[in-house]
Amino acid sequence: MARSTIPPSASSAHPSGEHPDGWPGKDLGLPEEGPRSVGRIGRRVVALLIDGALADLVAFVTGVWSPLEGSGDIAHTWIQLAIFAALQVLFICLLSGSFGHVCVGLRVVPIRGGYVGVWRPVVRTVLLCLVVPALIIDRDSRGAHDRIAGTVLVRR
Secondary structure, three states, X not given: OOOOOOOHHHOOOOOOOOEOOXXXXXXXXXXXXXXXXXXXXXXXXXXXXXXXXXXXXXXXXXXXXXXXOEOOOHHHHHHHHHHHHHHHXXXXXXXXXXXXXXXXXXXXXXXXXXXXOOHHHHHHHHHHHOOHHHHOEOOOOOEHHHHHHOEEEEEO
């Protein structure tokens, strides 16, 4: 009887729930834990919720949205999304992370190092607002929006 010659790292199911090649970010030269390790899903979700709440707060203060009356029409929903996007780009350019990222100890960095610049946050945010690219995650826990922008979300 022939044995399977597939190495353990190539199998898709791991009973321990571990990353197939060690840890997310290993292929990118990032550490397993601590500063510059890949931000985990829990922190990312909390950061997104904080960013959404901040965008809603700005929309409320500017009169675009009311928690009691709702948005009213589709134009107001697009304005809320534009506020979210503007805050993302602004904070990532200035602080290397959105307000939510900063609150949970994450930052956006280019794969090749250096300053994140302006075009990366713009591309990353446009794709994040489309939602689907953010749901397509690779084995290094990067969404398609991060891969296309050449960035990774790491711990501070």
